[in-house]
Amino acid sequence: MKELIAVIVKPLVDSPENIEITELVQEDQITFRLSVHKDDVGKVIGKQGRIAKAIRSVVYAAGSNSSKRIQLEIND
Numbered sequence: 767m768k769e770l771i772a773v774i775v776k777p778l779v780d781s782p783e784n785i786e787i788t789e790l791v792q793e794d795q796i797t798f799r800l801s802v803h804k805d806d807v808g809k810v811i812g813k814q815g816r817i818a819k820a821i822r823s824v825v826y827a828a829g830s831n832s833s834k835r836i837q838l839e840i841n842d
Contacts, residue, residue: 779806
């Protein structure tokens with residue numbers, strides 16, 4: 767899942783080397799935290815959050831086979 771998020775986000779940002787994805791596993795959910803360079807946050811979120819919604823949709827669809835709930839957080 768981390769690789770999928772990285773593949774989606776890398777073309778969107780100017781500093782792909784600053785992409786960090788951490789995974790927090792809890793008993794009923796998995797949370798992925800995406801951190802990018804502060805200048806690239808707007809590019810990942812998009813106008814009115816449209817790009818962020820699209821990324822989340824793809825991640826949720828890819829994880830639909832899992833028994834755990836999946837969340838994606840975008841940090842500044």
